Amino acid sequence: MNYYERIQKSIDYIESNIENKIDLNQAAREAFMSQSNYYRIFFALVGxxxxxxxxxxxxxxAASELRSSDIRIMDIAVKYDFDSQDSFSRAFKRITRFLPSExxxxQTEFSFKRMSVLDKYFEIQDSELLEKYPDIKVLKKLEPVRVAYYCYYGTNPENGAFKVVSEWLKNSxxxxxxxxxxxxxxNNPSPTSPTQTEYGYxxxxxxxxxxxxxxxxxxxxxxEGGLYAVTGIKRDGNCDVGEEIMKAWQRFQNWLQDSKYAFGGHQWLEEHLGFDDEFNHVGGVDLYMPIVERGEVDTTKTFVDVEPMWTASYKVTGKDAIEKGRKYFLNWAKKQGLFKDGKKHRFFAYYNHDRMGQEDFFYKIHVTVDKDFAANDENIELEQFNGGHYAVIKTKFKYNGGAWSEFIYWISKNSEYSIGDWWFFEEYMIDKPVIEMDTEMLLHMPIKLRV
Structure with missing residues (x-):
């Protein structure tokens, strides 16, 4: 249950007891929140x-009843849990500018309707999709929002970033x-492998x-805001959310393939919900996956025949193969002068994606070179990449995972092509020895005609 649904649950409790004494502690419990966090998020959502x-x-x-009946003012005050007719009259006049007797x-009208958080913030959900993925909902477009921010890079960057922001909040x-x-x-930047301990948050x-x-x-x-799918994450028995977040992102990927949406180009988000008095994050997390309707995303594909080409390559195996492979290979390429020799080199890689995070996962990175190129490194292999027929789309490194998911969805639904028997690869459009979040990429999907 995401926090929009939790606040709605508390509103349902309030509305069912609108003529009774309302226990605000119980309202917070209905939302599965501490009272302070409940007050904060209620105000943020409801206004x-x-x-x-x-x-x-x-x-x-009460205003409606005064107009439609002859019930005594005192009886209405008691009905809606006011201590006295006088306190009711003061509150009534503050809001409507008239005493109840007046x-x-x-002829003036006053109406404050019951709030539906779900109607306010959520798109109409696909019933079949909702039945299969009841925990994932599509929000209406989030508007751009101004923020104060701090980015920390290092080990356990979440803790480092929260510490700085906490100090700023205390003084603000x-x-x-x-x-x-x-x-x-x-994450900014995200880790490039499950075992990478230093990254940004x-x-x-x-x-x-x-x-x-x-x-x-x-x-x-x-x-910048945008359209999002959202799901809620609770802490596990060890008070950790990391493992649950990973499971949720995989569920998002499955949901995406079954939905009418594609991975969006705007920023994914984690909303942190519960904090103690020292601004330590002790609650759950809502995950926001950026999405767009499939017809809106630029998934323009070109179809090319990649000719055989000579490459220098480097292969690494293990959980951290991507991080090690890129670092070693790009440093080697820099030493060889491949970024300054005036030639157009293509940098690309492929890997066994289904084994990512396992010891047998491998990552192999290439750069195109002349046939008689001297690597001057026993770890670098000179070989011929065979090429083949490919469908190609453009993306950026920070959207790489979502773009591949969209590409795979496309080929799974395509009636003309199926996946070819040769290697897919992702090409990095770089002119310096670093791959950044905004690095342009070309994704190459091997394809063949269906028979």
Whole structure:
């Protein structure tokens, strides 16, 4: 259950008890949140504090009854859990500008309708898809949002980033609960293998346009928003979310192939939901996968015959093969002057994707060279890559996984082509010895005519 659904569950509790005494601790329990986090997220989603929402709903219902019946004002006040007729009258006038006794004879209207968080934030769901994946919902388009952010690179970067942002928040004068702050995060850059311990993590805090951020570390920017599919993650028995997040991303991939959506080009997000008084993250996470309708994504494919070509290659096996392979090979290519020799070299790689994270996973990276090229390194092999017939799409390195998923979906539904028996490969469009998040790529899918 994602936190939109949890807040809706608490609203359902409130509405079922609108004529009774409402226990706000129970409302928070209905949302599976601590009271402070419940107040914060309720305000962020609904736009009103919990207490104000209850007050507005009760005054709205009372206003309707005053007009449609001759029930005594005192009885209506008691019905909606006001301590006295006087307190009811003060609240009524503050909201409607009239006393209850005056309201019956006014033409002014006041209505505050029951909130449906799901209707406000979610697209109409595909019933078959929802039955198969009840935990994954499609949000309506998120609008761009201004954030204060800090990115930490190193071991356990989440902890490093949260520590800096926590210190900034303590000194900022902002109140997480009263200001309805939302906390997002994402890898930047992501690890290139399951065993890579050093990578980047960026923490973002939503802020309004009036907030000025003057800090040596924390800066501001705008998250672009977009269309997302979302699912909620709980901590496991060891109070860890890492393993559950990995499982959820795999479930997202399966959902994507069954849906009408393709992987989007905007930023994926993790929303951190629960924090203690010291800003330690102790709650769950909502994962946001960027999506677009398949008709909107640029999946233009070209079809090429790749001729045989001589390459220098380097193959690494193991869980961290990608990280080791790229680092070693690109440093070697730099020493050989391949980025400055005036020739057009093609850098590309292939790997046994289904074994990623296992000891028998391998990664083999190539660069095109002349047939008589001297590698000057016993680990570098000179060989001929045979080529073949390929479908090709363009993408960026940061969207590599989603782009491959979309490519595989396309070939699985294609009535003319099937996957060929030769190697797929991904080509890195680089002119320096580094692959960055925005590095342009060409994905090559081997294809053959169906028989």
């Amino acid at each position: 009103y504090s919990v207490k104000e929402y209850i007050r507005l709903r009760r005054i709205s219902l 309201w019956r004879y006014q 004068g902002l109140d997480m609960e009263k200001d309805g702050l939302r906390i997002f995060g994402y 960026e923490v973002c805090v939503t802020i309004n346009d009036s907030i000025q951020v003057v800090d040596e570390n924390v800066k501001t920017k705008v998250l």
